[in-house]
Amino acid sequence: MLEGILMGLSTAFxxxxxxMVLVGCFAGTFIGMLPGLGPVSAIALMIPITYGFxxxxxxxxxxxVYYGAVFGxxxxxxxxxxxxVSGAVATAFDGHPMAKKGQAGRALALAAYSSFLGGTxxxxxxxxxxxxxxxxxxxxxxxxxxxxxxxxxxxxxxxSGKGQVLKAVLMTLLGLMLATVGQDTSGVQxxxxxxxxxxxxxxxxxxxxxTFALAEALLVVLRGDSSKAQPDSEDLSxxxxxxxxxxxxxxxxxxxVVGRSSLLGFFVGVLPGAGATIASFLAYGMERNIxxxxxxxxxxxxxxRGLVAPETANNAASTGSFVPLLTLGIPGSATTAIMLxxxxxxxxxxxxxxxxxxxxxxxxxxxxxxxxxxxxxxxNLPLIPYIAKLLDVPRQLLTPIILFLSLIGVYLVSFNxxxxxxxxxxxxxxxxxxxxxxxxxxxxxxxxxxGMLEDNxxxxxxxxxxxxxxxxxxxxxxxIMVITLVTILMPxxxxxRDKHKKAITExxxx
Amino acid sequence: xxxxxxxxxxxxxxxxxxxxFYLNYIFDITLDPNAGDQFFTPRTLPMGLACVTxxxxxxxxxxxxxxxxxxxxxxxxxxxxWKPTLALILLMLVYSLSFSFLGFVVATFLFLMxxxxxxxxxxxxxxxxxxxxxxxxxxxxxxxxxDLYLDTGTLYRLIMGDA
Numbered sequence: 001m002l003e004g005i006l007m008g009l010s011t012a013f014x015x016x017x018x019x020m021v022l023v024g025c026f027a028g029t030f031i032g033m034l035p036g037l038g039p040v041s042a043i044a045l046m047i048p049i050t051y052g053f054x055x056x057x058x059x060x061x062x063x064x065v066y067y068g069a070v071f072g073x074x075x076x077x078x079x080x081x082x083x084x085v086s087g088a089v090a091t092a093f094d095g096h097p098m099a100k101k102g103q104a105g106r107a108l109a110l111a112a113y114s115s116f117l118g119g120t121x122x123x124x125x126x127x128x129x130x131x132x133x134x135x136x137x138x139x140x141x142x143x144x145x146x147x148x149x150x151x152x153x154x155x156x157x158x159x160s161g162k163g164q165v166l167k168a169v170l171m172t173l174l175g176l177m178l179a180t181v182g183q184d185t186s187g188v189q190x191x192x193x194x195x196x197x198x199x200x201x202x203x204x205x206x207x208x209x210x211t212f213a214l215a216e217a218l219l220v221v222l223r224g225d226s227s228k229a230q231p232d233s234e235d236l237s238x239x240x241x242x243x244x245x246x247x248x249x250x251x252x253x254x255x256x257v258v259g260r261s262s263l264l265g266f267f268v269g270v271l272p273g274a275g276a277t278i279a280s281f282l283a284y285g286m287e288r289n290i291x292x293x294x295x296x297x298x299x300x301x302x303x304x305r306g307l308v309a310p311e312t313a314n315n316a317a318s319t320g321s322f323v324p325l326l327t328l329g330i331p332g333s334a335t336t337a338i339m340l341x342x343x344x345x346x347x348x349x350x351x352x353x354x355x356x357x358x359x360x361x362x363x364x365x366x367x368x369x370x371x372x373x374x375x376x377x378x379x380n381l382p383l384i385p386y387i388a389k390l391l392d393v394p395r396q397l398l399t400p401i402i403l404f405l406s407l408i409g410v411y412l413v414s415f416n417x418x419x420x421x422x423x424x425x426x427x428x429x430x431x432x433x434x435x436x437x438x439x440x441x442x443x444x445x446x447x448x449x450x451g452m453l454e455d456n457x458x459x460x461x462x463x464x465x466x467x468x469x470x471x472x473x474x475x476x477x478x479x480i481m482v483i484t485l486v487t488i489l490m491p492x493x494x495x496x497r498d499k500h501k502k503a504i505t506e507x508x509x510x
Numbered sequence: 511x512x513x514x515x516x517x518x519x520x521x522x523x524x525x526x527x528x529x530x531f532y533l534n535y536i537f538d539i540t541l542d543p544n545a546g547d548q549f550f551t552p553r554t555l556p557m558g559l560a561c562v563t564x565x566x567x568x569x570x571x572x573x574x575x576x577x578x579x580x581x582x583x584x585x586x587x588x589x590x591x592w593k594p595t596l597a598l599i600l601l602m603l604v605y606s607l608s609f610s611f612l613g614f615v616v617a618t619f620l621f622l623m624x625x626x627x628x629x630x631x632x633x634x635x636x637x638x639x640x641x642x643x644x645x646x647x648x649x650x651x652x653x654x655x656x657d658l659y660l661d662t663g664t665l666y667r668l669i670m671g672d673a
Binding site: 166167169170173174176177180184186188189190191193218221222223224394395396397399400401403404407408411412415417420421423424427428432433435436437438453454457458461462466 | 517518520521522524525528529532535539540541542549550552555556559560562563566567569570573581583586587589590591592594595598599602603605606607609610618621622625626628629630631636637640644648652658659661
């Protein structure tokens, strides 16, 4: 492992890769601060730029963008109560009240330090867990991978919230169906309707840019956010942010919160589909529950604990979400799904073999994550007052620029204008599904996993001579299948239980 | 229950229609004549996906829904600004269709200028500076720094006599 760490250090510390982290953190912070644009859009926007890079540099840039966007999301949550990312929603609960009290600087400093510590603890845990899990997963066969892909598809649905499970399943299925467009591995054309532009299938970049960057920008216009004045942002960025320094007592008070939230965040992040949003809410809830009655009173009114807990947890979860990606090749979130797509486009297959075949990419990504955290703390924190000026840029100028960057990002990869038209059409469909409250992250996950799922199923059936018995006869496959079933049935079971309880209450009330 | 003004029902109906359309085209996938006894053909996964989606969409359609306020489409879209959104969508389509003819610089400049105007930016000087600056800097970075080819457009070639 030490050899690997040194390899990662030597790759990450080359001038070009240091520049990548630096640029990534800055770009990510800027994009993440814009309400509506989160890490997914930020990374999607970066993909065309990184196409010519070597895989390690590309991944390092994206890791920087990821962390920067998460940090940027928190900044806009604190300053203008507009979380740029869903993972920063819980940050706004106490961060914005602190800013309103004239302690914006303190809130931003607390957010930056807790993000750094959450990321650091997460990176250490990642360093410990990933190599072990990668070695274990080397014994996996196609059947196990098929089960894992299935688990990846269902897990995101299970964590999608009350009443959303079936909708998330449907969107995953839609993603899987879209993945079958184009030429299959045996060379047969499927659903191409004789259109040559569809022979290679729908581009993953096109789909991710259309469903996230383009759709988000259109929704901002649709909801009327583009012309709204932003008095809060102007007030908070133009006026003094207050001191960025923290007292010793404050540090002592929040230190245990950081420890608890880091562990919770990391392990929640490891679960496919859970991610930073759930981690941040769980951490906030946990801290609120274990706080003394006086401290609990402060939650929602500018409590330092209430700010630190979600901020630490969402960063630790962001790191944790790399575990399934790097070890099993399964993205745990929409962001890591995009990273998986990017890795595949570089010709790098994530999964247990990544550790053996491309150790420089594997270790450089892990090291650069930590580096990204340091850069965010050292460089971004002092620059916050200046970065916050971005929130003053009129949305009527920003939105068309975002639309243009999304379109040109896709064009620069294929140099095909048909892709632009297809992107607009998919973007409109994505907006319709967003209005109908159908989640888009499962669609992307299904699309990314579709090809691998089919490949592994085909191979498994070939090995087992057409028999599906591998699902229950191979212990690893059977275990994963049981977990998958439990994951998908759990929300269903709790819904039935809730309904039952409600019915009993109503009977007694009568 | 109002099926037309219901997000869940309309969404699942759209997915049901899509999966029926998808199912219909599965039979157009050409198979190897010797594929009759193969257990996994290019149709296997699409067929499975279509069937599962149809079942799930039906379940979602027939399931008792949430309160009408939560899932009302008309409630959700009340106050939405359709005009500028549709104008922007149209602008993007025109941009994609005119890109080859006008070329990167002209098409992008016009796209940004019209986009700013659609969203209510009335300061022409500022719009010109932002659009012009962005287009030229992007063109410079992409063609000079990253050595990428950007289409100059048929119009440019016609004017310059290169066509």
